[in-house]
Amino acid sequence: MRTQVAIVGAGPAGLLLGALLAKAGIDNVILEQRSGAYVLGRIRAGVLEQICVDLLDEAGAGARLHREGLVDDGFVLVFGGQAHRIDLAGLTGKRVVVYGQTEVTRDLMDLRAASGLTTVYEAEDVALHELDGSRPWVSYRKDGVLVRLDCDFVAGCDGFHGVSRASIPKDRIETFEKVYPFGWLGLLADVPPVSHEIVYANHERGFALASLRSPTRSRYYVQCPLDDKVEQWSDDAFWAEFRARLPASLAERLVTGPSIEKSIAPLRSFVAEPMRYGRLFLAGDAAHIVPPTGAKGLNLAAGDVGLLAQAMAEFYRGSEAGIDDYSRRALARVWKAERFSWWFTTMMHKFPENGPFGARMQLAELEYLMSSRAMQTAVAENYVGLPL
Numbered sequence: 001m002r003t004q005v006a007i008v009g010a011g012p013a014g015l016l017l018g019a020l021l022a023k024a025g026i027d028n029v030i031l032e033q034r035s036g037a038y039v040l041g042r043i044r045a046g047v048l049e050q051i052c053v054d055l056l057d058e059a060g061a062g063a064r065l066h067r068e069g070l071v072d073d074g075f076v077l078v079f080g081g082q083a084h085r086i087d088l089a090g091l092t093g094k095r096v097v098v099y100g101q102t103e104v105t106r107d108l109m110d111l112r113a114a115s116g117l118t119t120v121y122e123a124e125d126v127a128l129h130e131l132d133g134s135r136p137w138v139s140y141r142k143d144g145v146l147v148r149l150d151c152d153f154v155a156g157c158d159g160f161h162g163v164s165r166a167s168i169p170k171d172r173i174e175t176f177e178k179v180y181p182f183g184w185l186g187l188l189a190d191v192p193p194v195s196h197e198i199v200y201a202n203h204e205r206g207f208a209l210a211s212l213r214s215p216t217r218s219r220y221y222v223q224c225p226l227d228d229k230v231e232q233w234s235d236d237a238f239w240a241e242f243r244a245r246l247p248a249s250l251a252e253r254l255v256t257g258p259s260i261e262k263s264i265a266p267l268r269s270f271v272a273e274p275m276r277y278g279r280l281f282l283a284g285d286a287a288h289i290v291p292p293t294g295a296k297g298l299n300l301a302a303g304d305v306g307l308l309a310q311a312m313a314e315f316y317r318g319s320e321a322g323i324d325d326y327s328r329r330a331l332a333r334v335w336k337a338e339r340f341s342w343w344f345t346t347m348m349h350k351f352p353e354n355g356p357f358g359a360r361m362q363l364a365e366l367e368y369l370m371s372s373r374a375m376q377t378a379v380a381e382n383y384v385g386l387p388l
């Protein structure tokens with residue numbers, strides 16, 4: 001087989017890159033190790049920045065998002081038992097859209113199927129070859145048969161545990177990492193959200209987040225110890241803990257119900273640089289991870305592939321400047337989002353090792369934030385997404 005761009009991974013980064021390249025007339029094949037149903041079953045992000053929405057529109061996958069996505073003008077910060085609002089629209093003129101990653105993935109999959117582009121699901125043993133030459137190739141096994149796919153470029157969109165970053169020689173890549181000493185226990189339920197704007201709560205029992213997927217579906221989280229197992233948490237135990245971390249004004253509006261999904265995610269900050277090795281380009285979680293507190297993971301992945309699609313289109317028009325500059329441009333934005341996500345996580349979570357002094361510092365920072373329009377603007381600017 002031959003294609004122009006071999007994309008490894010059919011998460012949001014791989015699917016969006018495939019759609020943007022197709023729009024630019026660039027042939028591509030996606031290799032995904034899981035089944036389509038498995039990819040669609042993963043419950044993850046839910047807040048889209050305007051840049052992400054614009055890229056989905058450009059790819060031709062934005063129609064349902066505009067019909068069904070919920071536009072949020074602000075978000076809510078809870079501390080000291082009181083709710084405060086950050087007015088995103090008033091401070092920046094920009095908004096965010098609540099639309100689940102599952103729905104983004106479904107729309108991109110449908111678009112890809114309609115445009116007849118090849119996606120190989122359940123591709124096993126994907127391996128990358130001759131990345132440092134001008135004729136890289138990818139091998140994989142499908143239904144027991146070994147297949148060779150020749151290409152001009154490989155796009156590593158295969159997430160944190162993928163094969164792409166691992167294929168780069170250790171002396172050609174540098175990694176930076178911070179692992180947080182807690183996780184998030186998330187619960188999805190078909191109950192009306194406690195607030196149509198996302199609520200972030202700093203509480204002495206630990207952080208809580210009230211998010212949503214639609215007017216009838218809620219996604220809630222509580223900070224939990226890293227070694228907790230999801231089986232330890234009955235739905236009732238979750239609801240009791242979540243309610244305890246909300247201010248009274250929200251707790252009294254909380255509607256509970258059976259969980260559709262419940263899982264624990266660890267929190268990590270991670271960056272690998274550069275995001276290129278020869279003809280391999282990394283994008284999305286393959287190159288960087290943020291703790292989900294700032295809702296940046298999916299948006300960063302979209303930003304990366306927006307830049308990469310542009311750079312590859314320039315290459316086929318005769319200029320290598322874009323691909324040569326891709327890693328620098330992407331990383332400049334990635335590090336700023338890493339900083340914001342780390343800062344927001346640090347300000348909102350309980351760090352027992354920081355003691356009562358650390359907790360007071362958080363409250364002082366939150367009080368200062370709510371008294372300063374300048375600081376609110378800085379937070380809002382980062383939350384709605386920095387320019388590409």
Ligand SMILES: Cc1cc2nc3c(=O)[nH]c(=O)nc-3n(C[C@H](O)[C@H](O)[C@H](O)COP(=O)(O)OP(=O)(O)OC[C@H]3O[C@@H](n4cnc5c(N)ncnc54)[C@H](O)[C@@H]3O)c2cc1C
Binds near residue numbers: 013126283
């Ligand atoms: C549990 C969880 C909760 C999250 N919650 C949030 C949130 O609330 N807000 C937020 O902004 N972000 C969140 N994120 C982050 C966000 O979901 C990711 O940033 C986003 O999915 C990145 O997209 P991606 O396409 O780069 O990677 P992924 O979505 O990870 O996609 C990578 C794809 O590559 C495939 N793959 C992996 N290895 C191989 C291989 N060897 N061969 C072929 N295919 C392979 C995988 O199966 C997968 O389909 C969450 C992430 C996780 C894990």
